[in-house]
Amino acid sequence: MRWNWTQTGWPQFIYDDAQLKPLETRFLLSSGEVIGAVHHISDEERNLLRIELLSEEAVKTSEIEGEMLDRLSVQSSLRRQFGLDTDNRPIKPQERGIAEMMVDVYDSWSGPLDHATLFRWHGMLMTGNHHIGTIGGYRTHDDAMQIVSGRLDNPTVHFEAPPSREVPAEMAVYLEWFNRSAPKGAIPLPALTRAGIGHLYFESIHPFEDGNGRLGRALAEKSLAQNIGQPSLIALAYTIEHGRKVYYDQLERNQRTLDITDWLVYFAETILEAQQTTLKRVAFYIGKARFYDRFRGQFNERQEKAISRMFREGPASFKGGLSAENYISISRTSRATATRDLHDLVEKGALTRSGERRHTRYALNLLAINGTE
Template identity: 40%
Template sequence: MYTWQLEHWPNYIFDQQTGVYWTEKARLASQRILGALEVVPAELGSEAKLDLMVSGAIETSAIEGEVLNREDVRSSIKNHFLSPGDKLAIHDPVAAGISALILEVMDLYEEPLTEERLHHWSELVIPQTGCWRTHKDAMQSVSGPIHNPTIHFEAPPSDRVPAEMESFLQWFNGSSCELPGIARAAIAHLWFETIHPYEDGNGRVGRAIADLAVSQTLGQPMMMSLATVLSRQRKAYYQHLNKASKDSLDVTPWVDWFGARVLDALEGAIGVIQHVVKKARFWDSIEARALNERQTKLIRKMLGEETASFREGINAAKYKNLARCSKATATRDLQDLVAKGILTPVHSKGRYARYRLVLE
């Protein structure tokens, strides 16, 4: 049976010690983040926050199979802090919408969660929505062939959604505040996903609710990207959600798994801050070394928003396409960067030679 079909739904139960454990861990990690931000220049702290917000916007969409343009997401978030005359061009309205959602969760994390606010979030994620689902067909999560589908989950009928969401919002803004904060966030996300109140976009709105709850627990806008961690463990994420939505209202295993992912995200934020500082020091260290325009472009790419595409390093063929130069020029440029201590070989044999940045 699905949990919403059980007699005592939605009275979730969990081991209190588990909730307290992860809440204390999260608060300690949050304090380490604040400590790290205090010892770096303000502009580097802002860059780290921007990197985390961009990652969060992209990855919460990636979980649903939607690929966003990173530059549009970055520009959308940066526009929030720019004056009207300095706004950057945005080509993807979907990127703008999810970015606006991420920013609103951070800016207004202390505000109550309301039906109107959720509808606004839904509209940001999926334009021309913004109301509870009303169709009579079952809301199901299905995979496999049409002739033999596998039903992973079925949500409550649409005619139950308004009352279910009213109960959820009363709990979230009321009695839930007495729970250990990470357990509250875990249950809020699970409960919302179990109701699945919208035709589409439930995952992104549900993760925004989790972000909101964690921020309220920490008493500050969430300096982490939970969606990035969940995206990397997408299969396990769905498995734990599905398991927690069936047969029992004891959600201790879900709270335990979710709490560990929050801690992963917070520790990841510390890593982002450290990486931003490394990048700044790296630029300072190479300022005096004469680089041509092609080499500078490469380094910006390797340090910037496309870092993931250089995870295995750069080779002459890739550099040639990036810099729009000949193979000989590419090889010469790369060897020059090695000689200047900016790149180091990852694999140095002939045409298979690859290089990475020397950030340490």
């Protein structure tokens, strides 16, 4: 099996930039929409939005790798990192670590990439990890670095990265490429092209014992931020997680060739989808902030609990809407009380109602709050 890094010409990737040009144009237009949406909100709403989007990305980029984190704990840690008021919620080391890394990526987006930055991110990401030998440094073990699945006695090898002894030299070339391809570098590349190459290139070197996927997605965020001139806050990990199998299939297929047009088109389309998700989330979180401003102090404890739970579901909310049974389960109250509470929420304009009898469903009324109704 000839992996990409074993082929003549590595790491000079080949691609058809004509297929990417219309996608690059769409990216720049959508970037303007995202930037414009964020600039039209208050500083307080912007802080809330930043915490919400970064926490969602932190949770999803970990979920892609099979690690499940508590989103509220990640949010609490992010608030501390940004110097905002927070609760005393207990935070596990890995939740604190990913929050620290996300804030560092956010704050250092404009700076050049170097070994120290990657080591710092890896150290944060691996906080509390006692199962790997090298934290905050490139791998040094003699065993082959392989991506495998299946039975231990008969595994399927999806990819094998360069030996550990070659990693420092490979990463020196990678860092030079990353910085030279930046907007102000010697060989600037368009945003989607650069992010796509950078992610596949990094994953192919696989320089760390663990955390390469999360770091590779962080590098895509940094790359995009440099091209648009500010942190992107793009829902990249969220979008990848929803199509995780396709993501891994594309990586595997394109780590066997230096002609990566298919990969770049796939990754570009994923980023464009992530932008649209971000726009929807911006509208949702702005609506959330204004919803609480409008209805502050008007809900009882049961209603507060149910509303909070509905917001935690995100823009998709409960599939088909909140039912009376959902409300009873969340608030742990009787049917009669649930009926009164829900009627009150509709009367106040906090919820909308649809359907009849057992098919009655309730949804958050964000349209009126956002002024689009």
